[in-house]
Amino acid sequence: MLLRLVKDKRRSFMLAGLLLACSGAMAQTAAPATAVPAAGNGYEVARYVIVIIAFVMACVIAVLGSVLKVAAAMHLERVKEEEKKKADLLKPAASIFALLLTLKLSAQDVAATAAPAKASYLPWDITLFLWVLGIELAVILFLVRSLLQFLPAKKAKTAEEIEARKKLPSFFQKINKTVPLEQEHTLDLQHNYDGIRELDNNIPGWWKIAFYGTIVFAFVYLYRMFVAESMPTQLQELARSNEAAAIEMQAYLANAANNVDEKTVTMLDAAGIGTGHEIFIKNCAACHGDKGQGGVGPNLTDEYWLHKGSLKDVFYSIKYGWPEKGMKSWKEDLSPVQIAQVASYIKSIKGSNPPAAKEKQGELFEELAADSVVAKQ
Incomplete structure (x- = not known):
């Protein structure tokens, strides 16, 4: 899903902009540090979680950056139109930079016009971390999209490869030990009745395991039921169920009795x-x-x-x-x-x-x- 999203330049920019805008909105609702009340245990847990996520995303950015560097070097050797590719590579970066600059300026304007005593929904450090997470996610999307541009296009499969692919057994054929339709003659038992041929199909392994498992279960059940007597019989289960039902009935009657009034009262025993x-x-x-x-x-x-x-x-x-x-x-x-x-x-x-x-x-x-x-x- 992520790969499909980053392949589309417009969708990647829209997603990055949405994430950054959400982070900016959270930052705009935050008051100055002097007006933020002491956070509880929930904020402490949120801080740890956000820091861990930010660290993991930073590691992802570092790995993607290294992979992108290698891919770019290979791409430069393979592609002749170097200047055109560099220009295409700088376009997303310029767009993201412009988006970040716009959001930063809008956040500063809101912060300048906001009242000093405005209520805070999130502590300032959590808001800052959310900003960092939004920026990191935008960078990851940019790196993944750029990396996909450097990957070589998939070669079209030849007719021989397509035919060989068709001959490979499917997952269903593997787990059920079936053979393709054109190979059914190898299993024919030469027994034909009313146009229906009998084939010597093998029993799948999963079916045998399930069958043997029921046998083992039967022996364990019989031992527990009639030898060790560690399981209740059906009559014992019925008696226990009746006892539990009687207790529930007494509790219900007690509650119902407490709810009696002049419209529902009846003669007692x-x-x-x-x-x-x-x-x-x-x-x-x-x-x-x-x-x-x-x-x-x-x-x-x-x-x-x-x-x-x-x-x-x-x-x-x-x-x-x-x-x-x-x-x-x-x-x-x-x-x-x-x-x-x-x-x-x-x-x-x-x-x-x-x-x-x-x-x-x-x-x-x-x-x-x-x-x-x-x-x-």
């Missing part, structure tokens, strides 16, 4: 109801009684409710409360799981008829298949 009873005794018994019979608050065991009595409605009332009626919001004290447990416990004591139950309050509530959540007034 006996364990959840038991935990809800403990929370109820600790936080709710002072107002509603230890059995939900009521006290300062209403009776929670009958069918009459001040704010409807579905599971979702009870969850809503516990979560947001009814401050105007003395019922505080518990969403800051209890988690969504705990609120669901308390709501499930309250629904489980419906019709328990505890002693000394408070008189009915509110309206008769009938359970429906789907009850809407009460709207807080």
